[in-house]
Amino acid sequence: MGNKGLDIGTNMLVAAEVDEKDNIVFKMQRDAFYRITPKSEVNKNSIRMGLEKRGANFIVEGHDFIVVGEDALDIAIERNDTAQRPLQKGILSPKDKSSLPMLKLIIESLVGQGSGEDKLVYSVPAKPIDTTFDIVYHTEMMGMYLRQMGYSAQPINEGFAIALSELLDDGLTGICLSYGAGMTNVVVIHQGDPLVEFSMTKSGDFIDESVGNALDIPPSFIQKEKEAGIDLNNPTNQIMEAISVYYSTVVNYTFDNIAYELKNRRKELPIFREQVPIVVSGGLTLARGFEDKVRQAVARLEFPFEVGEIRRAEAPMKAVANGCLLAAQL
Amino acid sequence: MKYNKPIGDDYVVKKDGRVLKPTGPRAMQLKAAMKAQESETVAMLKEQIKELMEIVASSKTANVVPSGYTAEDVDREINKAVEIAIVETEKKYTEKITHLEAELARAREEHAKYVEQFNEKLFSELNDRIKGLENNVTSLKVKVESKDEIIETLKNSTGNGDSELGEVMERLADKVDAIANTAFEGEEFVDDPNRPKLETQFIDPLSAEEVPDFEPHVNVDEEKVEPQGEKINDKVSKLRDILGK
Numbered sequence: 001m002g003n004k005g006l007d008i009g010t011n012m013l014v015a016a017e018v019d020e021k022d023n024i025v026f027k028m029q030r031d032a033f034y035r036i037t038p039k040s041e042v043n044k045n046s047i048r049m050g051l052e053k054r055g056a057n058f059i060v061e062g063h064d065f066i067v068v069g070e071d072a073l074d075i076a077i078e079r080n081d082t083a084q085r086p087l088q089k090g091i092l093s094p095k096d097k098s099s100l101p102m103l104k105l106i107i108e109s110l111v112g113q114g115s116g117e118d119k120l121v122y123s124v125p126a127k128p129i130d131t132t133f134d135i136v137y138h139t140e141m142m143g144m145y146l147r148q149m150g151y152s153a154q155p156i157n158e159g160f161a162i163a164l165s166e167l168l169d170d171g172l173t174g175i176c177l178s179y180g181a182g183m184t185n186v187v188v189i190h191q192g193d194p195l196v197e198f199s200m201t202k203s204g205d206f207i208d209e210s211v212g213n214a215l216d217i218p219p220s221f222i223q224k225e226k227e228a229g230i231d232l233n234n235p236t237n238q239i240m241e242a243i244s245v246y247y248s249t250v251v252n253y254t255f256d257n258i259a260y261e262l263k264n265r266r267k268e269l270p271i272f273r274e275q276v277p278i279v280v281s282g283g284l285t286l287a288r289g290f291e292d293k294v295r296q297a298v299a300r301l302e303f304p305f306e307v308g309e310i311r312r313a314e315a316p317m318k319a320v321a322n323g324c325l326l327a328a329q330l
Numbered sequence: 331m332k333y334n335k336p337i338g339d340d341y342v343v344k345k346d347g348r349v350l351k352p353t354g355p356r357a358m359q360l361k362a363a364m365k366a367q368e369s370e371t372v373a374m375l376k377e378q379i380k381e382l383m384e385i386v387a388s389s390k391t392a393n394v395v396p397s398g399y400t401a402e403d404v405d406r407e408i409n410k411a412v413e414i415a416i417v418e419t420e421k422k423y424t425e426k427i428t429h430l431e432a433e434l435a436r437a438r439e440e441h442a443k444y445v446e447q448f449n450e451k452l453f454s455e456l457n458d459r460i461k462g463l464e465n466n467v468t469s470l471k472v473k474v475e476s477k478d479e480i481i482e483t484l485k486n487s488t489g490n491g492d493s494e495l496g497e498v499m500e501r502l503a504d505k506v507d508a509i510a511n512t513a514f515e516g517e518e519f520v521d522d523p524n525r526p527k528l529e530t531q532f533i534d535p536l537s538a539e540e541v542p543d544f545e546p547h548v549n550v551d552e553e554k555v556e557p558q559g560e561k562i563n564d565k566v567s568k569l570r571d572i573l574g575k
Contacts, residue, residue, distance in 0.1 A: 021555065022561050026553045051547075060545035068548060101542055109548040168565055172572050192573045315555075329566045330573070 004111055004151070005324025006122040007161070008142060010087045010182030011204065012282060015110040016321040024325065026318050027110045029057075030084040033102045034072035036065045061106065068106055073220060082220050089201050090125045090183035091138035104145050114150030121328040122146060123158040123320050125183050126197040129257060154327075157197055159187030161323030165278045166313050172276040174308075177254060178320060179284035181205050181223075184254050188262065192271050196261045202253055204284050207246040214242055232289035247284070248293055255297040266304050275308025281319040285312050 007014040008031075015027045038044035047065055051058045067075050076083035086103035088096065094189060111120065124139045139155045146153035162176040172192040178185040181204040181319035187198040208219035208226070215238065225239055235241040262269065292312050313319035342350045399407075405537070473480075560568075 018562055022563070023554045024562060026555060027550045028553070029550050057548040057550075059547065061542050101544065105544060105546060105548070109546070109550050164569060168568055168572075174571075202553075317556075326562070326565060326569060329562065330569060 002113075003119040003325070003328035004121075005161075005321045005326070005328055006107070006111060006120055006146075007158075007318075007320035007324060008087070008107075008122055009180045009282075009320070010085060010090050011180060012130075012317065013106055013110055014318055016318065016325040018325070018329075021249040024322065026321060028317065029106050029110055030069040030073060031087060031103075031106065031203070032036045032072040032076075032085050033071065033099070033106075033243055034067045034076045034081070034083045036067065036075070038063065038065070057109075059102075064265070066102065070101065071225070077218075077220055077224060080218070081217065087182060089131070089133070089205070090180065090199070091133060092141050103191045104149075107145065108149055111146075111149065111151070114152075116150050118151050119328045120146055120151035120153050121156050121161075121324040122153060123161050123324055125185055126157050126159060126187070126199040128183070128201055129198045129261075131201050156324055156327050157187060157194065158185040158199075158320055159197060160194055161320045161327065162279060162313060163187055163189045163194075163323065164326045165319045165323035166281070167202055167277070171276050173272070173274070174279060175258065176279045177281065178294065179203055179254075179280060179282035181283060183248070184282075186254065186258055188258065190272065195269060196258070196265060197263060198257070200254065201258065202250050203282075207243060207250060207284075210246045210249075211239065211242040215239060226287070227283070230287045232287050233292060234289075247287065247290070248296075250284070251290075251293045251297045252300075255294070259301040259303060262304055269304055272305035276303075276305045277308045278310045279313055279315045280310075281313035281318060285316045 002017060005016040007016075013029045013031050017025050020027050021096045036047055038047050043065070044065075048060075051065060051067065051071075054071065056067055056075070057069045058071075059068060061065040072083040074187045083104075083146055084099060086092070086096075086099040086106075092100070092103070114120065122142055124142070125135055127135060143153045143155060158178050159176045162178055163172055163174065166176065167189065169286065173190050174188075176187050182201070184200045184203045186196070186198055186200075187194050188208075204223070204226075205219070208222040211217070212219040217239070222239065222243070226243055230240055230243055232244045232247055235244045278294065278298070280290065284290065291310050291312060298307050298310065315322070340352070344350060
């Protein structure tokens with residue numbers, strides 16, 4: 001066991017560690033679960049056989065089966081229902097304590113038990129600008145759970161983790177955005193010094209809910225459609241068109257706020273001598289044409305520096321975990 | 331034998347270069363004869379001069395010049411010419427003086443005109459400046475007189491939140507309220523960074539009794555990524571350089 005990085009996302013948990021051959025080993029698990037309560041003993045056996053047959057990850061709790069990960073989402077859709085998620089808008093909620101054991105179990109399945117001295121750096125969102133919830137509780141509780149698992153746990157800002165992973169050749173100068181399910185995280189960094197850090201609650205779930213409400217379709221179905229692959233520049237049907245529209249809304253909202261924050265702090269900003277690259281990461285950025293949406297959003301705005309290359313992270317789903325792992329190695 | 335000798339002081343240069351001069355007896359005789367002839371001519375000339383002197387003396391007594399003009403004529407003519415010259419010179423200089431006087435008068439006239447124009451312009455400019463200053467004074471007086479009204483307007487706009495000043499005041503008031511509320515609600519109010527701080531406690535909402543008895547069947551696949559280009563240790567070294575660690 002060695003040092004590890006852990007991306008704790010609303011939709012996906014990603015762990016990263018280095019093996020003995022210097023390969024980075026990633027483990028990913030969908031941050032979702034779905035409880036099935038059998039109607040009879042016969043039904044219980046058939047459900048168990050069905051789950052084992054499809055190779056699903058599940059937990060038996062008394063009489064119930066709790067399906068975790070990707071299969072939780074699929075089975076929920078098959079049953080015209082919605083899977084549960086331990087995190088809401090990127091953070092733990094003390095009101096939903098029933099899902100906490102599930103979260104602990106999923107995390108432990110990814111990182112295993114630590115030796116007590118192993119270092120683990122985990123991602124946390126930045127302070128949100130469009131809601132009032134406190135990220136301190138989430139940060140401290142996650143740290144507590146990870147320490148219980150035998151790790152020396154340290155939090156790191158999600159956007160900063162992307163910067164560590166993707167801006168190494170740019171001298172840690174640029175804008176990094178993590179478009180996850182629950183939140184969008186932003187960091188503007190100059191030579192390793194984070195100048196602006198904030199998060200917003202409008203991201204993937206917002207698109208799913210908005211399109212679902214507009215077209216009267218369950219949000220989980222929209223999520224699956226979205227993740228199956230979409231070309232934002234050439235939507236093929238009404239759902240894709242609506243998704244593309246809300247993608248633009250979210251991207252514009254993000255960059256409007258970046259420009260606003262930079263304008264407010266213009267007196268504190270250093271002089272950017274070179275073009276500033278923009279790196280986008282997270283599940284939303286997997287859509288084809290996402291960078292074009294960013295280019296369109298950036299073209300409308302004025303920044304206190306010249307915007308350079310706009311690019312997607314090398315591995316958008318793993319960039320945060322990779323950055324956490326690099327931070328753990330420092 | 332006959333020598334070919336010249337008469338008088340002339341000399342002959344022979345072909346062989348010898349110079350022959352008339353210094354012989356014959357030449358001497360010839361010279362004496364010629365001298366006698368010359369004295370006769372002088373006497374004749376002296377006679378003629380005497381005659382001429384008599385003529386001149388007689389003409390002086392008759393007061394007549396050989397050209398036909400008397401001395402009075404000449405004097406008169408000279409005086410006349412002098413008078414004409416004087417008149418002409420006087421006329422010429424008088425004309426010049428008149429011309430110069432006219433030019434002087436014209437120059438004086440122009441100078442007077444320029445002075446008049448300059449005075450007018452100067453007066454006009456000074457007048458304008460005085461008027462401008464008077465206007466400024468009037469405007470300042472009006473402002474001073476209406477200061478109470480302006481202060482009242484500003485007060486009103488601040489109160490209504492219409493103006494920018496009002497918004498700034500509102501924001502400041504909000505900030506003051508926020509600080510006051512923070513203090514009132516008993517939250518940590520940091521005025522001295524070295525002052526001992528309240529320790530934040532987080533309690534796990536799950537009690538030991540609430541931990542469910544799970545029977546997990548969870549396997550997560552690993553995905554190995556071989557380093558492309560830089561190895562992780564190189565990246566970490568690079569990060570340490572940038573972050574100064």
